Amino acid sequence: MTAPHPHGRIDAEEVQETSVGEMIGNISNDLSQLFRQEVELAKAELKQEASKAGKAGGMLGGAAFAAYLAVVLLSFALVFALDAVMPAGWAALIVAVLWAVIGGVLYVIGKNKLKTVDPVPRRTVDTLKEDAQWLKNPTG
Numbered sequence: 001m002t003a004p005h006p007h008g009r010i011d012a013e014e015v016q017e018t019s020v021g022e023m024i025g026n027i028s029n030d031l032s033q034l035f036r037q038e039v040e041l042a043k044a045e046l047k048q049e050a051s052k053a054g055k056a057g058g059m060l061g062g063a064a065f066a067a068y069l070a071v072v073l074l075s076f077a078l079v080f081a082l083d084a085v086m087p088a089g090w091a092a093l094i095v096a097v098l099w100a101v102i103g104g105v106l107y108v109i110g111k112n113k114l115k116t117v118d119p120v121p122r123r124t125v126d127t128l129k130e131d132a133q134w135l136k137n138p139t140g
Contacts, residue, residue: 034131038124045121053117059110066103070096 073096080089
């Protein structure tokens with residue numbers, strides 16, 4: 001291999017030393033490496049989005065559990081209230097309303113988090129589009 005020329009100039013002799021096979025091999029290796037990097041990027045993006053979806057699902061699960069408890073406690077409160085106005089019944093009512101509020105808050109938070117989940121790996125799609133554009137016109 002010859003030493004690079006000053007000022008980045010390449011003469012015809014160096015170009016002739018590089019065979020077409022070497023150039024195709026280099027391009028093939030570069031494309032393989034690019035593809036592997038794109039796959040890794042897609043994996044990372046999908047993992048990040050799955051994590052967000054899991055957290056939102058957990059919030060919605062918490063909201064469902066809180067709503068279930070609210071129904072159970074409201075039912076007990078109603079039974080106690082109708083049986084006779086007793087402090088225990090009103091206490092159950094207060095707890096049930098508290099659970100209903102907690103369930104509502106968890107539902108809203110979970111719903112908002114679920115809206116931020118993007119099932120499409122946008123960065124990977126964008127870089128794949130750029131790569132395809134470059135392949136169509138590699139000289140810019």
